[in-house]
Amino acid sequence: MSVVRPARCLLSRRFAATGQPAAGATPRCHAAPFHSSTQLSAKHKSRFKSIRAEEMGLVTPEKVEEYSKKMFPKYTPEEMDILRERYTPEQMVALEAGEAAVDPKDLTIQGRIRKDPYRLPYLDDFSKIQPIIDKRPNTLPPPDPNGRFMTQEEHADDLTKLLENLIPKDVNFENMSEQEIEKILNERVNLSMEQAKYWNDPTTMTDKKPSNTALAPGLGKKLAGVEGMYKPPIDPADEGLDDQGLYQDLKRRTGLSVRDILSISTKILVIRNVDNQTRLGKIRSMWVLAIAGNGNGRLGVGEAKSVEPAVAQMKAKLLAIQNMQPIRRYEDRTIFGSVTAKVGATIVKIDSRPPGFGLRASHRLFEIFRSVGIHDIAAKMPRARNPMNSVKACLQALTSQKDPNELAIGRGKKLVDVRKVYYGGNVY
Amino acid sequence: MPIANVVNMCSHLQNASRARLGLTSVQHSKYNLHVLLALHRAGFLSFVTRGGPFPPDPATLSTFEPEPLTTANVASQRLWVGLKYSDNQPVMRHVASITTPKRPITANLSALERLCRGFDASRQRGLNLGEAMVVGTDLGTLEIREAVERKVGGLLLCRVGP
Structure with a gap:
């Protein structure tokens, strides 16, 4: 039903329905539908019948007894011995009285999920950690607040006590010759081991008892539930070159191996500090443009921005490698003809040059040509020399070179390069 | 005004090929015809033919015979030109006239040789990759490499490139 239909129409239908005698079954709801969705025919019912716990035999006295015995067993004599070591006799009496007072069946039956307003917002079993x-x-008890480093005398005493403790107590050393004493000591005391212990674990505090520390405990190596789950993303094919996982994404995108990725030379050509002005102030970040070239006809430009300079540089380099594309080169040393490209107000003109000419270009363009493997070229920027635009225009110029074979095909000509034909091919 | 016709034709050919037209027509004149034939020899055009106000049927183009030229129909004759495209790009993207009625530009043989090799001469930029020039000489209207081959200089008419 369309919403734009006048309300009068709806009301008239409703009155008409109530005025007529009901034919057959009375409709569930007399109200005309004021919404366009279809009416539910009946109240939704679950497909499954709920079964009571009694019917399932879960609350019979035998079941309750079994559960109580399983969940709330009595202390075994061994456990009582352990408790006796830990608690005073008075505490043990109180503990036994408490045990006798509480019936395990009550614990089973009277245990309820809390519904009071002060309950915790989650369910938890506090008896388990x-x-x-x-x-x-x-x-452990907290550390001694009066603990301090030992003085020199105390330290000396401590050392003598340590050495005295090493002497076996059950041997009578009286009337023994020095050689005999030495023999026994050598047999009974592992002096080198004790030395290593002393130097490894020296205690220079007056409070020598173990205590709790305010430092967070280190993560266990065999943490229950976590053990064996975490594997560092190290691919054995990387030959240990990428333990940080920096190049994994690039590896997946480009299909290059990490060794190949690392062999590609990258260079940062432009860095700009850019600010995002918010109402809370400026957010400074760094914009980086990097190039990547394999020195053999492939070039890529990557731009990245980040608040962290190192992140921006890394991102730009990875993007540059990812964006690498083939660049057409004549004789693997110069370009085909002369090309021009314009980005913004920056025009870059590149001309091919004879062998041995070298790279006559501004420093950023020089870096580009060097990384792509061009050795003879003349580049000129007659107008603006914006750093970013000059790099972009240079890439545009290099990629906009025409393929001579394509041109020849278009004109229906056959193209033959006659350089290297004369002088036995020794043209350079 | 023969030179003016060539200048107009150059602009029209450039517009037509950039508009991706398959064929177009230019004014029927001897000078235009000779320039078009030079371009056809250089491979920039697929065909050049004289025809009436309506284009020849492309299906029967190879056997197309224009009606004989008479004084009665000469005024309505056009030169029909087929434009070429390669790899979805026009083969002849840039057509620029050099000589204008007001300023004829000539080049002797040495200048043409320099231009051919990509060096500047006769106040003209050297030819770039895939570029060509049409030169009006005593031996007819020739493409620049034909003129160099036949060792003749002349009037630089237009410059054509991809």
């Missing part, structure tokens, strides 16, 4: 989510419990 999940190593990934939960904070680690502090098993």
Whole structure:
């Protein structure tokens, strides 16, 4: 039903429906539909019947007993021994009284999911520590607030005590010759091991007991639930050249190996500091233009911007490698004819030159020609020499070279290069 | 005004090929015809033929015979020219006239040789890759390389390039 249909029409239909006697089954709803979607025929019902726990036999006394025994078992004698070591006799009496007072069946039956307004917004079993989510419990006492470094005398005492502890207690050294004593000591004491322990783990604090530290615990190497899940993205085909994973994306895009990628020379030609003016101030970032060339007829230009200079430079270099395209070269040393390209107000004119001419170009264009593997060329920028536009125009000029064979085909001619025909091909 | 006709024809050919036309017509004159024939020999045009106000049928172009030229129909005659395209680009993208009625520009043989090799001469830029010039000489209207081959200089009429 169209929304633009007048409301009068809707109302008239409704009155007409109520005025007529109902034929057959009475309609569920007399109201005319005020919306264009189709009416639901009936209230949605679940396809599955809900079954009560009683019908499934989950709340029989035997089941309750079984669950209570499984979830809330009594302390075994061994566990009581461990508790006795840890707690005082008074605490043990209180613990046993508490154990006797609470029936495990009550724990099973009376356990409820909280509905009070002060409940936590999530469900959790506080009797268990999940190593990934939960904070680690502090098993050790806090460090001694009066702890300090030992003085020289205390240090000396500490060392003597350490050495005294090394002497075996169960041997009577009286009336023994020095050789015998030395023999026994050599047998019983691993002096080099103790030395290594002392130098590796020297304690220069007066508080020598282990204590909690304010530092966060280091990540365990064998963390439960995480162990074996994380694998660093190192491809053995990279020969260990890309452990950081910097070139993986580029490798996938270009199909080059990491060794090939690293062999491509890149150079940053233009850097600009650009600001984004927001109402909170300027956000400074760096814009970088880089070129990449293999020195053999392939050239790419990449531009990137980032708040972090290093990120912008890396991105620009990777993009430059990704954007590499073939550049036409005559005799792998110069270009075909002369080409001109214009970007903005910058015009770049490039002319081919004879062998041995060299690169006569401004420094950015020089870098471009060097990276693409052109050795004889004359470049001129008669108008503006904007750094960014000069690089872009140069690329445009290099790519806009015409293919002589294509031109010859277009004119129906046969093209023959006669350079290297005379003088036995020794033209240069 | 023969030179003016050639100048107009150059502009028209450039416009037509940039508009990707398949064939076009220019004014029927001897000078135009000779320039067009030189361009045809250089491979810039697919065909050149005299015809009436309507173009010849492309299907029967190879056997097309223009009606005999008489004083009655000479005024309505046109030169029909086929334009060429290669790789979706016009073969003849740039057509620029050099000599104008007000300023004829001539080049002797040495100048033509220089131009041919890509060096500047006769106040003209040397020919770039795929470019050609049409020269009006005593031996007829020739393409620049034909003129150099026949060792003759002349009037630089137009410059054609991709």
